[in-house]
Amino acid sequence: MVERFASRRDTFAVVVCLALSLGARAAPDGLQEGIASSVRGSVLAPFLALQQQAELFRTSRTRYVAVTSERDSLALSAMLVAALREENDRLRDILSLSRRVGTAHVAADVLHQSGPLGGLVLLISAGRAQGVRPLAPVLAPLGLLGIVRSVDEHHSVVIAWTHPDFRASAMTPDGAVFGIVEPAARGDRATPLLRLSGVPYQQEVATGTLLLTAGFGGVYPRGIPLGRVLGVATEQAGWERTYYVQPAVQPAQASHVIVLLGAAVNLDTVFGAGQ
Amino acid sequence: MIGPKPTGRRFAVVLLLLVILHFTVRPLYPERFLVLAPDFLLLALLLYAIRARPGSAAVAGFFVGLLSDSLRPLAFGSGMLAHTFVGFLAAWGKAVFFAENLSVTLAFLFAGSVGRDVLVLLWGGHLRGATLGWQVFLWTPLNALVTAIAGAIVLILFQRWIPTRLAS
Numbered sequence: 334m335v336e337r338f339a340s341r342r343d344t345f346a347v348v349v350c351l352a353l354s355l356g357a358r359a360a361p362d363g364l365q366e367g368i369a370s371s372v373r374g375s376v377l378a379p380f381l382a383l384q385q386q387a388e389l390f391r392t393s394r395t396r397y398v399a400v401t402s403e404r405d406s407l408a409l410s411a412m413l414v415a416a417l418r419e420e421n422d423r424l425r426d427i428l429s430l431s432r433r434v435g436t437a438h439v440a441a442d443v444l445h446q447s448g449p450l451g452g453l454v455l456l457i458s459a460g461r462a463q464g465v466r467p468l469a470p471v472l473a474p475l476g477l478l479g480i481v482r483s484v485d486e487h488h489s490v491v492i493a494w495t496h497p498d499f500r501a502s503a504m505t506p507d508g509a510v511f512g513i514v515e516p517a518a519r520g521d522r523a524t525p526l527l528r529l530s531g532v533p534y535q536q537e538v539a540t541g542t543l544l545l546t547a548g549f550g551g552v553y554p555r556g557i558p559l560g561r562v563l564g565v566a567t568e569q570a571g572w573e574r575t576y577y578v579q580p581a582v583q584p585a586q587a588s589h590v591i592v593l594l595g596a597a598v599n600l601d602t603v604f605g606a607g608q
Numbered sequence: 609m610i611g612p613k614p615t616g617r618r619f620a621v622v623l624l625l626l627v628i629l630h631f632t633v634r635p636l637y638p639e640r641f642l643v644l645a646p647d648f649l650l651l652a653l654l655l656y657a658i659r660a661r662p663g664s665a666a667v668a669g670f671f672v673g674l675l676s677d678s679l680r681p682l683a684f685g686s687g688m689l690a691h692t693f694v695g696f697l698a699a700w701g702k703a704v705f706f707a708e709n710l711s712v713t714l715a716f717l718f719a720g721s722v723g724r725d726v727l728v729l730l731w732g733g734h735l736r737g738a739t740l741g742w743q744v745f746l747w748t749p750l751n752a753l754v755t756a757i758a759g760a761i762v763l764i765l766f767q768r769w770i771p772t773r774l775a776s
Contacts, residue, residue, distance in 0.1 A: 384634075453682050
């Protein structure tokens, strides 16, 4: 039997690997992303293509009925669009307004990865070739999922709202209350929540109120659903309240996303907010 | 059960199969049960570590970590560190304890999976407070259990191809 206890050569190998790992951990973000991008574009490329096919197979198998139903509803709504567009154009002409900015987008599949940090960043199947750029907002069918951090030729890395660095300006549908939404943890819940902070004490937000992106800062367009208020988290008497928010989208459960490519626009009407 | 001596080529086929399963089986899981999808990459590493020298297992762990970090470039390097440690300790541990029993191997796979996750979480430092607690005490053990069970199934199905002798 071969001697399998750690020899000097084994110790050397593990020390080198640990040193390389520590070096990678300490490397600048640009270098880290460069290495990761190279690996995704070479060794992992066939496996990611395989994963994308498997994702498509599952989507086509399990979601056919739901997608058909959604398509029928949208088809009914779309019948009214032509008349509305014509009316809108006429009114814009009367007011001498320019044409409305279009919302360019690209659809992508989420390629979920294993590991305990899987819900913080996501890999999606659209990249530079599809027109995706860093800082592009990423939407799931029910609301905001996150933002693009880096872009490969055919894949992009998305920071989900669960990431500690995530922040978005938020507002209620009537525009009466504004605040900042960030990830939060509540001890009695296994799934992550959002927290709305920066709300003045005299402005109370009712439980169940929908929160939308406010559009400040020019990253997220105005009007994307973030979630619904669950209740008060903390109170600083006479100063401010923070609220727990039930997110509209759980990143771990997202399978299909839309990446916005165009300039920031108002998406109030897309999601029917405030109705 | 004592299996015949496996060849390296057959074992390599099993490892390649596990890598392919990692990218084809996980997407078939419904979204809400993704946390229960086994980690076949880690499983391949641990099965390799059972037969490899600690140094080789550490190098294999480093490359599995590199793949893992490239797929999820958050806390880049923490996956390499964690997988290197797990690979090395798994190979060293198998040499020390030399367990060929199925239940011990299950425990070995479970511990390897939990160890990997805890190391990634500690070095990554992205989860804190209650979120970290739920991850370490609920999701990680659940995922480790599923990975260990998947490993047991692989060991039973490919017992003639994998260099472990499972005592019933």
